[in-house]
Amino acid sequence: MKRFIQSIWGNACLFQFAWFFAVLCAANQQGVWGAFMVWLCVLIHLYSLSRERQLNELLLVAVCFLLGILVETLFMHAELMIYPKTGLMDWICPLWLASLWAVFAITLNHSLAWLKNHTIWAAILGALLGPLSYWAGARLGVGVMPDPILSMGIISMTWFIALPLMIRWSQRKIESSLFIF
Numbered sequence: 001m002k003r004f005i006q007s008i009w010g011n012a013c014l015f016q017f018a019w020f021f022a023v024l025c026a027a028n029q030q031g032v033w034g035a036f037m038v039w040l041c042v043l044i045h046l047y048s049l050s051r052e053r054q055l056n057e058l059l060l061v062a063v064c065f066l067l068g069i070l071v072e073t074l075f076m077h078a079e080l081m082i083y084p085k086t087g088l089m090d091w092i093c094p095l096w097l098a099s100l101w102a103v104f105a106i107t108l109n110h111s112l113a114w115l116k117n118h119t120i121w122a123a124i125l126g127a128l129l130g131p132l133s134y135w136a137g138a139r140l141g142v143g144v145m146p147d148p149i150l151s152m153g154i155i156s157m158t159w160f161i162a163l164p165l166m167i168r169w170s171q172r173k174i175e176s177s178l179f180i181f
Contacts, residue, residue, distance in 0.1 A: 021034055042103055064102055073092050
């Protein structure tokens with residue numbers, strides 16, 4: 001099982017499962033269960049790695065999760081996406097949403113590792129596929145995009161920068177002098 005999870009297809013499947021589970025749970029006002037499953041998938045992924053790789057991968061997951069909180073909270077306050085209020089810390093993005101950034105991080109050294117030497121492709125794919133994820137989430141009922149053209153444009157520009165940045169972070173080791181840059 002570890003070998004499958006570490007494979008390109010296993011890693012991609014684990015991410016897709018976590019994404020769909022979290023989005024469908026959130027669309028049914030069960031975002032906590034979605035976040036739980038996302039983190040369970042992250043733990044399964046970490047368990048499949050050697051001890052030497054676990055700490056670097058965990059740090060990458062944490063940094064991407066924090067970036068997700070920042071970006072999604074900004075998107076939320078800019079009303080690029082509107083999510084149902086949960087009554088719990090409505091000033092910050094929902095946990096399930098930021099958690100998707102964490103589970104996305106597990107793809108950077110695995111199913112998306114081929115992007116490490118292709119910064120331009122990472123930027124282009126981020127600009128094209130990033131907004132499609134939000135559009136799909138909105139279509140599945142997780143939130144509303146009040147101005148789709150503006151939202152998709154800003155989300156596209158954000159992911160044009162975010163994916164190459166996360167790819168760069170994935171290449172860093174803990175021993176590096178500065179993880180973020």
